[in-house]
Amino acid sequence: MMDLKTYGYTEIEAIPDGLLPGRVTELRRERFTVMTERGEVTAVLKGAFYHNVEMRVDFPCVGDFVLLYYNESGDSLIVTVLPRRSKFSRADYSGHAVGYAKTVREQVVATNFDYVFILSSLNLDFNVTRIMRYLTQVRQSGSQPVVILTKADLVEDYTLPLAEVTQSIPDVPVHAICSHTGQGMNELSPYLMPGKTVVFLGMSGVGKSSLLNALIEQDVMRVQAIREVDSRGRHTTTHRQLFMLPSGTMVIDTPGMRELGLFDAGEGIRASFTDVEEWFPQCRFTDCRHQGEPGCAVLAALADGSLPRERWVYYVAQQHEHKYVQDKTSYLINKRARKKTIAMSSKQTKKNGGWKK
Numbered sequence: 450m451m452d453l454k455t456y457g458y459t460e461i462e463a464i465p466d467g468l469l470p471g472r473v474t475e476l477r478r479e480r481f482t483v484m485t486e487r488g489e490v491t492a493v494l495k496g497a498f499y500h501n502v503e504m505r506v507d508f509p510c511v512g513d514f515v516l517l518y519y520n521e522s523g524d525s526l527i528v529t530v531l532p533r534r535s536k537f538s539r540a541d542y543s544g545h546a547v548g549y550a551k552t553v554r555e556q557v558v559a560t561n562f563d564y565v566f567i568l569s570s571l572n573l574d575f576n577v578t579r580i581m582r583y584l585t586q587v588r589q590s591g592s593q594p595v596v597i598l599t600k601a602d603l604v605e606d607y608t609l610p611l612a613e614v615t616q617s618i619p620d621v622p623v624h625a626i627c628s629h630t631g632q633g634m635n636e637l638s639p640y641l642m643p644g645k646t647v648v649f650l651g652m653s654g655v656g657k658s659s660l661l662n663a664l665i666e667q668d669v670m671r672v673q674a675i676r677e678v679d680s681r682g683r684h685t686t687t688h689r690q691l692f693m694l695p696s697g698t699m700v701i702d703t704p705g706m707r708e709l710g711l712f713d714a715g716e717g718i719r720a721s722f723t724d725v726e727e728w729f730p731q732c733r734f735t736d737c738r739h740q741g742e743p744g745c746a747v748l749a750a751l752a753d754g755s756l757p758r759e760r761w762v763y764y765v766a767q768q769h770e771h772k773y774v775q776d777k778t779s780y781l782i783n784k785r786a787r788k789k790t791i792a793m794s795s796k797q798t799k800k801n802g803g804w805k806k
């Protein structure tokens with residue numbers, strides 16, 4: 450018998466007769482893979498889950514603890530999702546026009562994780578504001594954030610960006626690592642405890658897979674070292690969406706998480722405002738600012754109603770917000786530049802005789 454506690458399960462008071470607790474490790478369409486004390490089973494949802502659309506948020510997802518009717522010879526039947534101690538959700542636009550908040554539903558993509566590693570690369574697009582935005586998401590999730598600055602080998606001196614992050618978020622642990630050399634990776638061991646669940650968050654290319662591979666390797670080596678002394682025990686790293694590292698730590702890696710990780714203000718705006726941006730190529734000037742230039746397709750579309758005005762206003766507001774976030778980034782990263790900007794704009798202000806509205 451498998452002890453479900455190794456999968457982070459904490460016993461609940463009374464389990465109704467005939468039901469078995471388990472943890473969802475994979476979700477494919479309507480079929481779940483669930484780890485139980487009788488081993489891994491496939492399971493489907495009890496019909497009641499489908500009867501009420503409003504219940505959608507309570508559909509099990511990867512990481513969930515559930516109660517099921519065990520079926521030895523076929524699919525088990527999931528009847529309940531146990532309370533979640535942490536979760537990540539994203540907006541689900543499926544089947545709806547993007548951008549219309551009323552129709553957006555919440556889709557839970559991962560649950561019951563203890564730590565979220567917010568990965569950010571030290572080279573190229575190092576961006577404190579983005580880290581802070583992820584941090585907001587993580588704090589809302591109910592888990593503990595850990596900031597991991599990756600690719601430490603690609604910068605001459607990472608002490609500066611490290612200090613920058615530490616100053617911006619003094620209450621969150623920050624580690625600089627290199628997955629290729631293993632530098633700094635021992636600092637992560639306090640989080641990688643048996644029964645704990647970790648989620649990786651970060652933009653594409655920051656090194657999530659590399660870190661994961663490095664951790665598995667490190668683990669495999671550790672396990673092998675142990676095995677030389679004591680030849681018991683086989684590690685199995687199955688490629689589930691929730692999977693067990695040899696050390697006993699679980700990692701959740703779902704497609705939904707990938708999408709959260711890809712979130713970027715610019716991308717987000719592009720994705721939700723295609724109805725606005727599709728007008729741009731039709732403007733006479735390629736660098737049209739849509740503020741009164743002759744031959745502006747946007748203004749024409751606004752005039753004849755083919756582009757609803759509130760969509761345009763919303764778009765402009767979002768762009769403004771995006772720019773603000775980017776400006777704030779440079780503010781945090783380069784204080785010298787910031788002082789210069791302030792000096793310049795106050796000169797400007799004096800010239801204009803006050804703040805321009």
Ligand SMILES: Nc1nc2c(ncn2[C@@H]2O[C@H](COP(=O)(O)OP(=O)(O)OP(=O)(O)O)[C@@H](O)[C@H]2O)c(=O)[nH]1
Binds near residue numbers: 627628657659
């Ligand atoms: N020099 C260096 N390169 C790294 C390091 N970690 C990752 N990389 C490289 O960065 C690139 C992207 O790494 P991945 O691990 O695939 O990044 P990811 O976050 O999983 O990317 P997605 O799968 O797109 O989400 C690869 O070419 C890696 O070899 C590091 O510590 N040092």
Ligand SMILES: [Zn+2]
Binds near residue numbers: 739744747
């Ligand atoms: Zn235009």
